[in-house]
Amino acid sequence: MRVAILGLGLMGSAATRRLVESGFNVILWNRSLEKAEALAKDLGVEVAKSVAEAVGKVDAALAFLADDEALMTVASMIPRADGLVFSNFSTVTPRASVQVSEFLKARGVCYVETPVVGGPQVLREGKAVILVSGPIHCVRSVRGVLNALASEVFDVSEDIGKAAALKLAYNNLLITTVASLAESMVLAESYGVNVKMFFDILSKTMFKDIAERYYNRLAAEDAPLGFKLALAAKDLDYARRAAGDKGLTLFIASNAEQLYRIACTMGYGDKDYSRIYMFLKKARSYAGI
Numbered sequence: 001m002r003v004a005i006l007g008l009g010l011m012g013s014a015a016t017r018r019l020v021e022s023g024f025n026v027i028l029w030n031r032s033l034e035k036a037e038a039l040a041k042d043l044g045v046e047v048a049k050s051v052a053e054a055v056g057k058v059d060a061a062l063a064f065l066a067d068d069e070a071l072m073t074v075a076s077m078i079p080r081a082d083g084l085v086f087s088n089f090s091t092v093t094p095r096a097s098v099q100v101s102e103f104l105k106a107r108g109v110c111y112v113e114t115p116v117v118g119g120p121q122v123l124r125e126g127k128a129v130i131l132v133s134g135p136i137h138c139v140r141s142v143r144g145v146l147n148a149l150a151s152e153v154f155d156v157s158e159d160i161g162k163a164a165a166l167k168l169a170y171n172n173l174l175i176t177t178v179a180s181l182a183e184s185m186v187l188a189e190s191y192g193v194n195v196k197m198f199f200d201i202l203s204k205t206m207f208k209d210i211a212e213r214y215y216n217r218l219a220a221e222d223a224p225l226g227f228k229l230a231l232a233a234k235d236l237d238y239a240r241r242a243a244g245d246k247g248l249t250l251f252i253a254s255n256a257e258q259l260y261r262i263a264c265t266m267g268y269g270d271k272d273y274s275r276i277y278m279f280l281k282k283a284r285s286y287a288g289i
């Protein structure tokens with residue numbers, strides 16, 4: 001099967017490597033062309049200079065784009081392409097997803113939502129969890145791709161918007177939990193308690209898995225980039241907006257989003273989102289305490 005990969009950031013690059021290893025024939029496109037060229041050279045695959053060129057040569061287009069705006073921009077570059085399936089792996093609002101789906105339908109393209117739970121490393125290993133919404137016959141066309149990238153594929157619904165909403169619900173929980181953990185660490189430390197002791201206690205409780213998973217990532221001086229802090233702030237914003245569309249207010253998400261936004265203004269946006277702990281530690285010293 002031939003697929004175009006649109007967007008070669010952390011997730012798109014990881015997916016590309018996995019799909020090439022799994023025997024897919026890929027063509028790469030990225031807004032900053034040099035990223036596509038470097039990866040294509042490394043893997044010996046083709047680069048497209050435009051979205052139209054990429055999608056003109058394939059059965060399916062796989063999008064790994066930052067946000068709603070990027071998704072809409074890229075979708076608007078797709079010409080009439082009857083029979084093409086557009087599988088969107090990006091985390092976007094349900095509202096944008098529905099809009100793009102309708103826009104593409106008018107161009108003969110079948111849109112499916114395939115947001116990913118798990119970062120670049122798990123995607124690279126084919127162990128992601130993927131949530132799926134979209135018409136069954138279109139999902140069927142990309143089933144092989146999904147199975148190559150994920151150990152679990154959840155068929156959520158045929159209705160566009162539901163997988164996107166579920167992904168935001170998941171990220172709301174994840175990103176607020178990480179912020180909350182970071183705040184608790186700073187609180188314990190402010191009373192002279194070694195943060196390792198805090199984690200030792202957590203590991204004896206229902207928080208065991210979180211402690212084991214996040215202690216090193218949060219406490220390390222320099223954590224490798226897996227998920228940009230600016231995208232974490234974006235996801236809380238999107239969760240809030242998605243809730244707003246249903247008349248709901250997400251109080252915890254709103255506060256956590258403010259925290260991540262402030263960290264972005266202090267230069268943490270392109271760092272791993274676990275750096276929220278380092279930001280909070282520094283924030284304490286900014287306050288002169």
Ligand SMILES: NC(=O)c1ccc[n+]([C@@H]2O[C@H](COP(=O)([O-])OP(=O)(O)OC[C@H]3O[C@@H](n4cnc5c(N)ncnc54)[C@H](OP(=O)(O)O)[C@@H]3O)[C@@H](O)[C@H]2O)c1
Nearest residue numbers: 007008009010011031032065066070090091118119226227
């Ligand atoms: N990283 C994770 O752990 C993770 C996990 C699950 C889901 N996600 C979601 O997956 C998506 C991709 O994440 P990522 O970590 O790969 O992000 P990333 O490394 O920042 O890559 C973002 C990609 O979007 C492109 N892009 C941004 N704005 C654009 C625009 N206006 N027009 C066209 N292309 C644009 C970038 O192109 P340039 O290279 O030209 O900037 C790049 O290819 C996001 O929705 C994210 O929330 C991420």
